[in-house]
Amino acid sequence: MMSAGMYPFMFAMALKVNPISLLTGISHAHLQVYHQATCILSLIFAIIHTAVFVNAPLREGGMNALKEVWFGDFISYWSGTVAIFFMLWICLSSLGVFRKMSYEFFVVQHIISAALFLGFSFVHFQNLLDSHIWLWATLGVWLFSIVARSLSVLMSSNFFCGPRATVRVLTQAGKGLDLDQDRPDEFLRLSFITPLRWHAGQHVYVRFPGVYPWQAHPFTCMSIPSFSPHLPNKLVLLARVGKGITRQLYDRTAGHGNEHVPNDEKVSETNVATMSTLERSPEETTGTSVDYIPEKHIFQEAGVPFDQHTREITAYLDGPYNHSYGLGIYEHAVLFAGGSGITFCLPQVTELLHRSLSGYPILTKTVRLIWMVRSFDLLRWIQPELRQLDDLIHRSGLAVRMDVYAYRETVAYEDEHVHDFMYVHHAQRVDVDAVIDAEVSKATEVMSKTMCIVSCGPKSLIALVGNKVSSLNAMMAMGKLASLRDVRFVPEQFSF
Ligand SMILES: Cc1cc2nc3c(=O)[nH]c(=O)nc-3n(C[C@H](O)[C@H](O)[C@H](O)COP(=O)(O)OP(=O)(O)OC[C@H]3O[C@@H](n4cnc5c(N)ncnc54)[C@H](O)[C@@H]3O)c2cc1C
Known part of the structure; x- marks a missing residue:
């Protein structure tokens, strides 16, 4: 029961949208350590519980007594064995060394194992001492997170019809003779026009359905939302190029040739810039726009340099997360x-x-x-x-x-x-x-x-x-x- 009582907390602290973060403002990223600790505690209690149930018949009547007990309450025993196996697997496969081998494999197997673990727990608990209440609470927390995240993705992508993300890369930067390095620093600059609002220090998860649809990667918001809540916001992300999805995006964009921002985006950016100027108070309009800096200015006004490559790509945003x-x-x-x-x-x-x-x-x-x-x-x-x-x-x-x-x-x-x-x-x-x-x-x-x-x-x-x-x-x-x-x-x- 002590192990079961931890399930809702254990699951909640792993989920991006969860009641603990909503109530305390502590982001899921900072709750990870508590998620891991409750999993280990829960496993320890489950092992103690199992050891007692195995040890008692063994001590009293040896293997035959154990067999008798096992087959006498077969469903309870085999489902419990499978559940504890999954618990053990989940804890071991979450060790940093395995997580780093392949993060995506870790995520996929972790979710499948957690779902199976919950399913076998339902069978094993048989609602003894009303224990299913913990499992329903766990399921409720999980479903709430899925629904809330799905709604957030739908809204941020204007129901999958919103503008596409602009990805920019520099391919030649850093190759000057004055630099003590043989490779340029490889980065991606991603920009989105989105109805989402966020605070400095928060991050969003980005999914590129045309590249790896099953992966969502976190990136911290580098821009701040527009001054007026009625205007769309420009979200800018800066991503260091690694070996996975960021490398794919870099290579696809770098191979795409030098492109200018498409006309329709220029028109919409101009509209937004004009609107934001009109809506601001007179003293604000005297300064340069702080709300909206068109992306086309990224490398000064002189046009797109030879080493900048741009590409438009479909991306869905999920977030923002983290406390500011x-x-x-x-x-x-x-x-x-x-x-x-x-x-x-x-x-x-x-x-x-x-x-x-x-x-x-x-x-x-x-x-x-x-x-x-x-x-x-x-x-x-x-x-x-x-x-x-x-x-x-x-x-x-x-x-x-x-x-x-x-x-x-x-x-x-x-x-x-x-x-x-x-x-x-x-x-x-x-x-x-x-x-x-x-x-x-x-x-x-x-x-x-x-x-x-x-x-x-x-x-x-x-x-x-x-x-x-x-x-x-x-x-x-x-x-x-x-x-x-x-x-x-x-x-x-x-x-x-
Ligand atoms: C809260 C948060 C905010 C971040 N903000 C930024 C940012 O603003 N700019 C930036 O350059 N990087 C940021 N990162 C790191 C960024 O998410 C990873 O570098 C990126 O996901 C790697 O993608 P990849 O497939 O190219 O990497 P790979 O080269 O395949 O992997 C490199 C490492 O990235 C981590 N990683 C891979 N996939 C994920 C994932 N889906 N979720 C979490 N970690 C993963 C793993 O530890 C892996 O070992 C942030 C990470 C977190 C957790």
Whole structure:
């Protein structure tokens, strides 16, 4: 019964839409560890239960007594044996080492095994002590998630009739002689016009029915939704090219030739841009549009460069998921992004500035964003977002500084479009401790009490920043951090 009582929680914490996330705001990604822990606990209870039922007849009458009991209540015994086998298989096959071998195989077999496990549990429990109540609750949680996600996909794709995703890749970037690298950084920039709304720090699952229809991949939203809730939103995702679906998309797009944005998309983008200008208040219309930056500006106005390839592809969105941590409740914010981790950090700064301009009360005095990249290629990928940030910074007056460290570049960054809030460093890595110490002393100088430190990128970066925050908290506990009373750490890793 203790094992069965955990089933609804165990399943809920594995599902993207689940009552626990809806009630607490904690995303399913952060509940994974509890999902795994409840599975293991549930398995331990099930093993104890099985051991007792096997051991008692064995001790009292040996193998013959066990056989008698087994065949006397055959349905209960064989269904229980199969159920515990599936439970054991589910726990073993979920170990990181197996998950990494093939993530998609893991997902498919995990769902099938869980369904079979639930089915055999129904047979095994026989509703003794009203135990089916836990199983119906589990089924209810699962069905609720399926229905909610299906509705979300239908709505975000305008019932499968919405515009297709625009995929962009750069094929030649990073091949300059000044760069200490033999391969370019390979990324995809995906953009969608969607009725979905989201917050900075949230991610969506993208399914490409024409490539791998059974796979849905999570990517963090790099843009922020339009200012007016009545306008469609432009969702931009930046994906590092791996070996699976991202490689397929890259190869298909790179082989597609250099294309311009199709005319119908240009028309719809112009319409949206015009509408957003009309709907904004006079003081807002004086600035550059913060709502909508047409994708055709991605590599300046000079037309599509020879190394940019574009393709339109059908994609369905599912989401958004994850809790959003508003930076506005902290007086100082320091964000560390490594490579594609910028998709988690940059929109948080943009959203903060957007909020401050909309009259939303925010406490933030300074923001420091540190971005570690291999080469300057990635800067080209986020030009529209940087222009938007530049515009917002100048209009809001908030102190925002961004440092970009390109550790494999040997020559300094030269770009006429470099913004005054950006400091680009080449051939060096960031000293995390020094940056945090500098920000802490700035905060204590102005007698601030709160600071938020965000880190998204490789495990090593998150560990480095996390350790520093731990030592700051230890110092704070000993009263050595002057006015600072709260240093919050928000880690985000792009894996489960
Ligand atoms: C919450 C979250 C947000 C993310 N945001 C971004 C982002 O903004 N930009 C970005 O570049 N990457 C992001 N990622 C990582 C991205 O989802 C994976 O890199 C992508 O799914 C890999 O696809 P692939 O088939 O090309 O990879 P492969 O090269 O085949 O696999 C690389 C690794 O990616 C992971 N992976 C593969 N498929 C999935 C899947 N369906 N779900 C989860 N993990 C998977 C596995 O650990 C695998 O070992 C995010 C991941 C998570 C969990």
